[in-house]
Amino acid sequence: MCIIRSRSIRNIRTDQYYTLIAIYRNLKKTYQLKMSAMKKYFWDSEETEYMLKVLRELDIAKHLDGRKVRNLKLFKVAEKRMKQAGYHRSIDQIRHRWKVLKTSYYSWNNNQQTVKLTRFPQYATTMQSIMDESETWNRSHDTNRGPVRIRNRPKPTVHEEETEDSEEEVIKTDPDPETPPEMDSNLRIGFIGAGNMAYGIAKGVLQSGDVPPTNVKVSAPSTRNFGRFQELGVAVTHSNAELVSSCDMVFVAVKPHLVATVLSEITDHVTRKHIIVSVAAGVTLATLQGLLPFDAVVLRLMPNLPCLVQQGALLFSRGTRARQEDGDLLRSLLQHCGLVEEGPEAWIDIHTGLSGSGVAFVYLFAEALAEGAVKMGMPSALAHSIAAQTVLGAGQLLRDSGKHPAQLRSEVCTPGGTTIFGLHAMEQGGVRAATMTAVETATERARELGRKSAPTATENRK
Known part of the structure; x- marks a missing residue:
């Protein structure tokens, strides 16, 4: 990178210099995004043990349904407490870690040789105590349990107490017969x-x-x-x-x-x-x-x-x-x-055109991408493999970066570079309009299927 940053190097034109700088910045940004995504999966034992300690103190045993609606506030509190202790983890990372531990716990109970988390034995005792507390709590509070899938649980209520140093949320439970049902292991x-x-x-x-x-x-x-x-x-x-x-x-x-x-x-x-x-x-x-x-x-x-x-x-x-x-x-x-x-429900048919059928549109684009490389002399197998990885990587970056597709597209383009020439050819070929029309047509077809199925329901009512 010292070579890239040095303007005193001979035989490097100004446009080449700026091109190298743009490549460096893109690589740096991709690396940072990748490291951020990888951090979600790498925890040391101290972090994990402290997280379990916090979750146990917050009575996660009473909230083991795994649903976002029920557990989001609990994980928010856990995130604040971990940050105060010097562990900077996001809510999403804490929830992901808990899911991995929970899955490993069930695997450990069923077969100690097959565990998703290799270092799980370190945390087995704490997880066992948390899950035991959950079972004890279920037996003492689950008075309305029948042979079906639903358990009635106290509904979590959150009280916020403001202090000078930080905001702390205290989670308590009050009995509520209208509590939403949770997933039961007896669900069939x-x-x-x-x-x-x-x-x-x-x-x-x-x-x-x-x-x-x-x-x-x-x-x-x-x-x-x-x-x-x-x-x-x-x-x-x-x-x-x-x-x-x-x-x-x-x-x-x-x-x-x-x-x-x-x-x-x-x-x-x-x-x-x-x-x-x-x-x-x-x-x-x-x-x-x-x-x-x-x-x-x-x-x-x-x-x-x-x-x-x-x-x-x-x-x-x-x-x-x-x-x-x-x-x-x-x-x-x-x-x-x-x-x-x-x-x-009005969005369902649109989703059908966008994502249900959209998968096939992406496959068609990937196929055309690979065939373009084959036309230029690349072996077919390699071209299709690279095309698949290109679609996968672009999709993941689009999802994880939170940026608008147009912004990411502009970051790839350099003035007078290869990408802008390629995009110009695609615009001339009407790719954008054709894709929008494909989504529209697939959506209308889904709506047409709905209209065709309606008479059957009317006849059934009669």
Whole structure:
């Protein structure tokens, strides 16, 4: 870098000098972002032990549902206390560390040879005491527990006390019969359909460690896709009615034109305790509710293919009978599948065009990127590998930096450089307009599917 910073070097033109400086700055920024992301995964034993001490003092045993709504304020307090002790960790980093420890604890209990965190034995005693306190607290407070998935827990209330040096939040609990439900290890989950979406969601649900494979079941008319589910330890069946009767939450993961047939088959077995989650594109909540009993709890979810590698983008919307706690439960189950957001149903079809179909648009772009390199003389295998890594790296930088895509794009461009010439060619080819039109067309198609499915629901009501 001394060479780059020295203006006295001969044979370096001014434009070359500024180009090298721009490259240096970009490399430095990328390095800083990468180190910031890596810091999330690297903790020393002192930090971890202090974090567990703080979480134990804050009674995390009473808040082990893992939901963002319930635990966010608790982790905010933990972040403040760790900062006061000289450990500068973000809320996100503390929560991630807790999840890793919790997953390792369950693995340690089941099989001490398979633990996600290699240094977990150092923290096993503290984690054991925290989890034991949780079980003791559950037994003494869980008076309304039935055979289903829901436990009633005291609702956390936060009181803020201002001091001269810092603000401290004190978390207390008061009994509240209306407390949102939390995820229980007895929750039984079923998937009607054994395609990619069902498989991706099932992997994410099982990865959390909160639901054992024995509590998950899949049904499909064919055995073609059963093998990969059975590798996860999941039970399989050909009977949709049997699956619904033995499960609490049922994901309807079939093609849109099969939804009416499937729901008419299971409607007699759906009760108030069931939560029905549809992942069928274009099938509206009104249609789903019309095909099921009037008091059925229904949610509509739109995932995308990267759920298979737990990097999906998922958006869900609640039906008229679904409560906030039902949405919270679904969000908690899907947290390992990727980004999970809730929004109005009008956004679901847009999400289908943007992210559901958008995955294919990105694949098309990656394919064209690689073919351009092949045209210029690069071997095909290498070109496709580099194209995939380029898309992955660009996406991660876009997500983690928080910058607008246009800002990142301008940072890559140098005056008179290769990138601006390439972008000019893309603009001439209408890439921007074509992409916007593709999202618009896919969204309209999703809406059209919804309109086509509506008459079926009307006939069912009659």
